[in-house]
Amino acid sequence: MTAKIIDGKALAQDTRQEIKQRVSQISKNQRVPCLAVVLVGENPASAVYVRNKIKACEEVGIKSLFEKLPAETSEKDLLSCIDRLNKDDTVDGILVQLPLPKQISEQKVIEAIRVDKDVDGFHLINVGALASGLDGFRPCTPSGVMRMLESINYPLSGKHALVIGRSNIVGKPMALMLLEKNATVTIAHSKTVNLKELAKSSDIIVVATGRQKTLTADMVKPDAVVIDVGINRDAQGKLCGDVDTEAVMQIAGHITPVPGGVGPMTIAMLLVNTLQAYERKFKD
Numbered sequence: 001m002t003a004k005i006i007d008g009k010a011l012a013q014d015t016r017q018e019i020k021q022r023v024s025q026i027s028k029n030q031r032v033p034c035l036a037v038v039l040v041g042e043n044p045a046s047a048v049y050v051r052n053k054i055k056a057c058e059e060v061g062i063k064s065l066f067e068k069l070p071a072e073t074s075e076k077d078l079l080s081c082i083d084r085l086n087k088d089d090t091v092d093g094i095l096v097q098l099p100l101p102k103q104i105s106e107q108k109v110i111e112a113i114r115v116d117k118d119v120d121g122f123h124l125i126n127v128g129a130l131a132s133g134l135d136g137f138r139p140c141t142p143s144g145v146m147r148m149l150e151s152i153n154y155p156l157s158g159k160h161a162l163v164i165g166r167s168n169i170v171g172k173p174m175a176l177m178l179l180e181k182n183a184t185v186t187i188a189h190s191k192t193v194n195l196k197e198l199a200k201s202s203d204i205i206v207v208a209t210g211r212q213k214t215l216t217a218d219m220v221k222p223d224a225v226v227i228d229v230g231i232n233r234d235a236q237g238k239l240c241g242d243v244d245t246e247a248v249m250q251i252a253g254h255i256t257p258v259p260g261g262v263g264p265m266t267i268a269m270l271l272v273n274t275l276q277a278y279e280r281k282f283k284d
């Protein structure tokens with residue numbers, strides 16, 4: 001038996017369609033939502049991600065404001081750029097693409113973004129809201145994964161979920177979101193000694209290590225749901241995730257492909273958050 005594919009591309013397309021309709025309605029008598037995207041430096045992967053985010057905004061009618069700053073930008077200059085965007089009433093969401101050049105403190109920059117414009121959900125207040133089960137912006141990648149799990153009507157309550165990777169962007173918020181749905185959650189990381197044993201007893205495995213073949217077929221329980229957050233290039237230069245997909249497909253019940261899995265959902269959730277930032281503002 002081979003695993004069912006969770007088609008992130010199609011699901012993201014549905015989400016984008018819903019947003020497009022809502023933005024089109026809004027545009028009849030109000031300004032449309034606007035996302036400011038800040039890119040510092042020339043990291044090629046970041047440049048691709050940012051381009052895709054801006055393109056996705058255009059497709060649904062969300063306005064985007066692209067702030068491209070040179071690699072040698074000082075922390076002070078980036079903070080004043082953020083201050084300007086914070087004060088601009090026509091900007092609803094602000095995204096500063098990470099990683100940042102090493103002369104800049106990422107944490108300082110994240111904390112400088114207004115909480116109600118923090119569509120990445122990285123600000124301490126939004127992180128705290130998630131940890132406390134309160135409303136706030138939630139990071140896009142784990143939110144996208146939750147939508148993917150909803151799309152297969154997977155009952156998370158009481159299930160053992162393993163999150164491999166403990167980043168602030170994916171692993172930690174992912175674990176909190178699964179916990180909120182009453183899964184029994186384990187977080188594994190590079191120092192975990194019994195990864196295979198943990199994986200083998202898991203109903204859901206989310207892999208976000210940035211390392212190819214972190215999860216191999218011998219680690220997977222039959223019928224498990226496998227979510228691959230990784231985006232890597234293999235020795236042939238082909239895109240691949242963190243999971244040995246071809247082999248794991250033979251064991252798992254569901255699996256997400258790379259490309260066409262979590263990646264498109266991350267971008268779709270950014271649009272959802274941007275629309276939410278806009279709508280919250282107009283509710284007051």
Ligand code: GUN
Pocket residue numbers: 095096097098099120140141169
């Ligand atoms: N770098 C890698 N993933 C992300 C993300 O989701 N948001 C931002 N701002 N930077 C990233």
